[in-house]
Amino acid sequence: MILFVARRLLSAIPVLFVVSLMTFLIMWLVPGDISAEIGGADATPAQIEQIRQQFGLDRPLLERAVQWYGNLLHGNLGYSYLLDRSVVAAVFERLPVTLPLAALGLVLATLMGTLLGILAAVRHNSWLDQSAMVAALIGLSIPDFWFGLVLVILFGVTLGWLPTGGYVSFTDDFFGWVRCMTLPTLTLAFTQMGVIARMTRSSMLDVLDQDYVRTARAKGMRRGTIIFKHALRNALVPIVTVVGLTAGVLLSGAVVIESVFSLPGVGRLIVGSIQRRDFPIIQGGLLVTAIVFVFVNLAVDILYGWLDPRVRDDR
């Protein structure tokens, strides 16, 4: 296992190199830079040039690339043009917002999606199956910003039970934090659970048709044991894949949810930086995102091995 993890980590190095190179080149190709944010619509070419010089944007591409990779090797992802802090600091100060949101959203989406999927598979072709899949389809189809705003109007404006947005650190006010994270988490979970539910249903239907399940039933084993101990475990591999992909997306920042609920998370940081052309944050933020994906995929692979010894043996 250690060898497997080490091999996977080593193989991540070229992936991260390519990601960083692509990001760097895209940022170079994209029109416009920080001078637009600072200079505005009335800036003259001379003022634009002065701002570009100030941030070293007038230097040749190769020189900038060498500096970027040199800094990277020293663990320095650069310094934001506008936020007056290092990229690492800027990203890490957003993680306490993004990580709990992603974790809570993922747990809730997985619980809801898996239960809905199991229910649909076990009651295949019944009204329960149809209802569960309609719910999953609604979750998949509804735009998250719309669903978020509906929750805000219902629970924030009409009922006044929960805040409409904003963020309170859990170290400052734990219950305030719970209150402000409830609606974003629900929105995230509802809009993500659809794909998990559908994958669970499909995977469970395959497994429930297997001979060993029939045998277990014939032996008189309790239904709950068959479903949760035997069938579900064997159906988990594709479910874990979907959950892993969802985790990667959520950990790199749920941009729309963060915007609707005014949460200062990683997603908003990166999108805001793209709008402002704050290149160091974009490059650093995307690299961190790539690292998150690499580690989530690694965790998923390890889980495969734990769930299915045949996979482990193949390695």
Add this chain to the structure above:
Amino acid sequence: MSEQKTGMKRREFLVAGTAGIVALTAFGTGSAQAQVAGGEVIVVQGSNPPSLDAMATSSGASRNITMNVYETLYGFDEKVNPMPILAQGVDISADGLTYNFKLRQGVKFHNGDEMKASDVKASMERYRKVGATANLLDPVDSFEVVNDHEIIFHMKAKTPTFLEAFSSPRAPAVVIPEEDAAAEAGKTSLVGTGPYKITDYVPDSHVTLEKFADYTQDTRYDGPDGFGGKKTAYFDKATFRVMPEPGAQVAALEAGEVDIVETMPVPAARRLANSPDIAVQQNLQWAFGTFILNMNAPPTDNPKFREAIQVALNMEEVMGIASEGLFGLNGGWAYPDSPYDVGDIGAVDYYNKADIPRAQALLKEAGYTNAPFSLLTDNSIPFHGKAAVVIAEQLKAAGINVVINQVDWPTALNVRLQDTGWNGWTLTMGIEPYLGPVAITATLTGKRPHFVKNDPELEALYKELISGETPEIRKATFAKIQKRLYEFFGIVKLGDTGQMQGLRANIENFKMFRFPRVYDIWRKS
């Protein structure tokens, strides 16, 4: 649609559907109300301030906050006339070559130090280096500290419009402590002299201001006036929250979680017009909607082609859709009834004509052969994109082969700096019309006017404008400028757009202005 068809006067404001929206908050009647001290006011805006270093940015999102924190020697009063703020006054020599500013005494910085002339000198010298509109100090040769409370600006040449330009809030020449003079842009200690001081800044989340207990009020005035006057901080704390989603901003206002929404979406404002808990204020003179033409690139390098565009457009349709009904039809380059309003000189035969046959005749005269017309616009400012769509349809109806190029804001600014590759560009001018003729004309002249290529006659008129000795002389020159703009058609005036702000009805004495003043307002007990 012509004016006759609509039955409206040229400048009659169209406030379709907003007739019922009135400012429910009393304006400047603080003396008749019981002021309540303490508490917190929460203001919401959509954009993150790119910097809290007031000198270094011309961003409105920054100005909303920093103008509560920093002050200038001179600024604009409510009627956009220069007024002394940190200065006691200024003596201008007869030859116009020295400006002797006497400073108010006993004014404290947030760090407790007293403001002195050396701080002013250091601030001005820093402004020359990092100021976003550093050229406003170009006419100044040097700064001489006479004593702690007196400083002389030695001018290179007589510049009658200097005090107006120096009072500009666009990227204000604020006074900061001498210790911050060497700080790079965006890296000061954020210390000013205003009624509030910055205590916390979390990008994309909020900026917190706290009442400055030792604030030195300007007792020459009875109350706040424009950017100056006697300012009183009633709230202990003022928080500016950054909420990018307009629907979420309105929801937070309705739920009572925030007190003031800096830019209220017009449909939401209409919906809440009769709410007892919400007050809506509007200002119809917030910005100019414009359509800039590239005089360097074909086919817009041909004046007849540009004239065809001018006469083809139906401004009422463009403005109505782009501004969601909050607009005024005005072909003049000053707001109606403002000091430099010169009426519809030049505009009579050209503004809001929607005259397709005339446009087609002009296109024929121009020898137009269906060459593509690249209409540059962006999706960051809703007005720009919506206006572009309507303009494109109207120009297509006249027979112009319009291709819309919609990009994001930084890309649009990059493209418009190219000499070719675009023909038309939709742009709202917010602060320039507020500042007046010099600021507007400055964007249309110089090395790189908005329409790329200089118009020599306009250049000469701009020089005449900035050297005009009195406002009356400058107004006469501005009339010639407006006439000239309707002769070469480098820029099309679409109309005046408004802005709406929403606030909780229990916030008293708030008056909509170019930035949300969080002083001299309080919460009704």
